[in-house]
Amino acid sequence: xxxxxxxxxxxxxxxxxxxxxxxxxxxxxxxxxxxxxxxxxxxxxxxxxxxxxxxxxxxxxxxxxxxxxxxxxxxxxxxxxxxxxxxxxxxxxxxxxxxxxxxxxxxxxxxxxxxxxxxxxxxxxxxxxxxxxxxxxxxxxxxxxxxxxxxxxxxxxxxxxxxxxxxxxxxxxxxxxxxxxxxxxxxxxxxxxxxxxxxxxxxxxxxxxxxxxxxxxxxxxxxxxxxxxxxxxxxxxxxxxxxxxxxxxxxxxxxxxxxxxxxxxxxxxxxxxxxxxxxxxxxxxxxxxxxxxxxxxxxxxxxxxxxxxxxxxxxxxxxxxxxxxxxxxxxxxxxxxxxxxxxxxxxxxxxxxxxxxxxxxxxxxxxxxxxxxxxxxxxxxxxxxxxxxxxxxxxxxxxxxxxxxxxxxxxxxxxxxxxxxxxxxxxxxxxxxxxxxxxxxxxxxxxxxxxxxxxxxxxxxxxxxxxxxxxxxxxxxxxxxxxxxxxxxxxxxxxxxxxxxxxxxxxxxxxxxxxxxxxxxxxxxxxxxxxxxxxxxxxxxxxxxxxxxxxxxxxxx
Amino acid sequence: xxxxxxxxxxxxxxxxxxxxxxxxxxxxxxxxxxxxxxxxxxxxxxxxxxxxxxxxxxxxxxxxxxxxxxxxxxxxxxxxxxxxxxxxxxxxxxxxxxxxxxxxxxxxxxxxx
Ligand code: SF4
Numbered sequence: 035x036x037x038x039x040x041x042x043x044x045x046x047x048x049x050x051x052x053x054x055x056x057x058x059x060x061x062x063x064x065x066x067x068x069x070x071x072x073x074x075x076x077x078x079x080x081x082x083x084x085x086x087x088x089x090x091x092x093x094x095x096x097x098x099x100x101x102x103x104x105x106x107x108x109x110x111x112x113x114x115x116x117x118x119x120x121x122x123x124x125x126x127x128x129x130x131x132x133x134x135x136x137x138x139x140x141x142x143x144x145x146x147x148x149x150x151x152x153x154x155x156x157x158x159x160x161x162x163x164x165x166x167x168x169x170x171x172x173x174x175x176x177x178x179x180x181x182x183x184x185x186x187x188x189x190x191x192x193x194x195x196x197x198x199x200x201x202x203x204x205x206x207x208x209x210x211x212x213x214x215x216x217x218x219x220x221x222x223x224x225x226x227x228x229x230x231x232x233x234x235x236x237x238x239x240x241x242x243x244x245x246x247x248x249x250x251x252x253x254x255x256x257x258x259x260x261x262x263x264x265x266x267x268x269x270x271x272x273x274x275x276x277x278x279x280x281x282x283x284x285x286x287x288x289x290x291x292x293x294x295x296x297x298x299x300x301x302x303x304x305x306x307x308x309x310x311x312x313x314x315x316x317x318x319x320x321x322x323x324x325x326x327x328x329x330x331x332x333x334x335x336x337x338x339x340x341x342x343x344x345x346x347x348x349x350x351x352x353x354x355x356x357x358x359x360x361x362x363x364x365x366x367x368x369x370x371x372x373x374x375x376x377x378x379x380x381x382x383x384x385x386x387x388x389x390x391x392x393x394x395x396x397x398x399x400x401x402x403x404x405x406x407x408x409x410x411x412x413x414x415x416x417x418x419x420x421x422x423x424x425x426x427x428x429x430x431x432x433x434x435x436x437x438x439x440x441x442x443x444x445x446x447x448x449x450x451x452x453x454x455x456x457x458x459x460x461x462x463x464x465x466x467x468x469x470x471x472x473x474x475x476x477x478x479x480x481x482x483x484x485x486x487x488x489x490x491x492x493x494x495x496x497x498x499x500x501x502x503x504x505x506x507x508x509x510x511x512x513x514x515x516x517x518x519x520x521x522x523x524x525x526x527x528x529x530x531x532x533x534x535x536x537x538x539x540x541x542x543x544x545x546x547x548x549x550x551x552x553x554x555x556x557x558x559x560x561x562x563x564x565x566x567x568x569x570x571x572x573x574x575x576x577x578x579x580x581x582x583x584x585x586x587x588x589x590x591x
Numbered sequence: 592x593x594x595x596x597x598x599x600x601x602x603x604x605x606x607x608x609x610x611x612x613x614x615x616x617x618x619x620x621x622x623x624x625x626x627x628x629x630x631x632x633x634x635x636x637x638x639x640x641x642x643x644x645x646x647x648x649x650x651x652x653x654x655x656x657x658x659x660x661x662x663x664x665x666x667x668x669x670x671x672x673x674x675x676x677x678x679x680x681x682x683x684x685x686x687x688x689x690x691x692x693x694x695x696x697x698x699x700x701x702x703x704x
Contacts, residue, residue: 453678
């Protein structure tokens with residue numbers, strides 16, 4: 035894992051001391067709420083419906099067992115014994131007290147964690163493929179680039195007051211697992227089509243929220259050593275020309291959309307031209323330095339296939355079913371990447387108790403070299419598990435309610451906190467996720483339906499990524515009641531697409547039945563081997579409207 | 592909050608405690624965590640008086656996010672009419688073990704959705 039150097043360490047400690055002082059001045063009355071709000075937000079402290087909320091950065095989703103234990107301690111000592119993992123790979127505590135916030139930050143600093151840039155109009159925590167560094171389909175580990183961006187963007191004076199918040203994602207594998215096209219800027223590590231050289235493709239202008247847009251490729255190929263100069267050019271164009279007059283038009287996606295892709299690319303080129311040579315040796319050197327922290331782990335030399343694993347699969351159907359969803363191909367022979375579902379049927383998606391955190395930290399130590407990851411789908415990952423250990427790991431996870439066999443299936447639902455916690459929400463999200471999961475609880479049925487992403491947001495801000503859900507659900511208020519709009523055909527992969535609205539909003543009670551009708555329609559019309567999203571793309575969302583209208587008519591009746 | 596934007600009575604004043612963030616209700620003097628003890632404004636004069644109290648309490652750094660909320664009276668207790676404030680008063684609907692609903696179960700029974 036990356037370890038802070040002295041500069042990082044000092045910086046984080048200073049920040050804690052400053053915030054302690056700011057909180058004290060707020061309590062003493064030297065600061066009004068208007069003055070204090072931006073300061074607390076810069077430290078990830080929000081005020082939500084029932085309490086304050088603290089958002090903790092998990093840089094590119096990488097955590098150590100030691101850090102997870104520290105989070106468990108904070109959950110017990112300063113919160114209500116649980117935390118919530120978000121679609122930005124961060125962790126939120128829902129009940130911290132203002133007076134305790136400086137002490138919490140101190141505990142975080144002890145394990146090299148912080149809350150900096152988890153809020154405000156700055157470059158937020160950089161997200162990445164949760165399988166970074168271990169996936170068999172990887173071209174290059176994206177974590178060094180993500181860390182380079184973290185260092186470059188941390189308190190970059192030029193980018194501290196952007197027109198709006200700014201989200202960057204990095205992916206280094208052939209499959210996009212970081213929802214690149216839904217980000218303001220995304221970096222994709224690729225091989226040059228002709229030379230085979232590894233370099234960077236840069237996307238910009240993606241984003242969900244009020245005006246969802248799919249990111250576009252703005253730099254086809256930047257060779258190594260040219261990344262930051264290109265990113266700075268993109269940022270400068272945005273910082274100078276992005277709109278500041280209207281909060282809803284201030285994201286980079288609006289600029290790219292308004293001036294068009296060719297013009298945006300031309301402005302990047304002009305910016306690069308003005309800056310002189312774009313190659314930077316320091317970037318190459320710094321990336322090499324950072325990469326040593328992420329150097330390949332000391333794996334044992336193992337056979338690609340594991341007899342104990344195969345035997346356990348054959349003997350235990352539940353285990354086989356779990357393995358079918360949880361495992362992903364590892365770079366090293368005899369190892370597997372394990373995704374651990376935080377979506378127990380009927381539980382709030384992404385929530386984890388402090389007891390589970392501690393148990394999980396122990397399992398990470400025992401089976402995964404002390405390391406874990408957070409995925410944007412609100413699940414956890416054990417990245418270095420020996421196949422020989424999988425059965426024992428599965429049993430141990432089961433003892434802590436962590437062996438739900440649904441990763442990637444219909445009950446592996448992304449849901450933002452919604453109106454159960456969030457002050458901006460227009461409706462609840464979690465109970466909808468729970469009701470749908472309960473309706474599809476039967477494991478055999480879930481496996482028959484196959485890969486299907488449902489994503490739910492409690493307001494137009496789209497933290498639950500509903501636009502790119504195969505089925506998206508957006509909670510709104512209609513005539514004093516919660517109302518849910520259903521979209522179909524969204525896609526969070528490299529084939530990204532924004533879902534199409536199926537019809538008028540439904541009540542909370544009607545929503546699970548509507549989802550079931552869409553699924554039944556798919557089951558009735560799928561070709562052999564066709565996944566849900568493939569059928570939707572083949573037939574078009576319109577074909578599903580009939581099934582959906584049945585529910586709406588029912589509602590009207 | 593201007594007089595024009597004040598909701599019609601009956602109404603109560605709810606806010607978040609500055610230090611704890613906890614949801615609090617204005618009683619006739621000071622603040623309470625018990626929604627049943629909230630002062631209920633039955634006239635628009637009383638609502639306006641509550642709005643003044645809200646501004647002063649914010650200035651005194653007792654609370655943040657103070658707002659006047661219209662309520663129905665159920666079993667003598669105030670239940671916010673809008674579902675947002677009802678959740679704010681009760682706690683997360685997915686965690687009945689947390690928030691006011693856990694502290695004041697009979698209130699939750701009376702005021703719940
Ligand atoms: S989508 Fe809306 S309700 Fe959900 S967490 Fe984001 S701001 Fe809150």
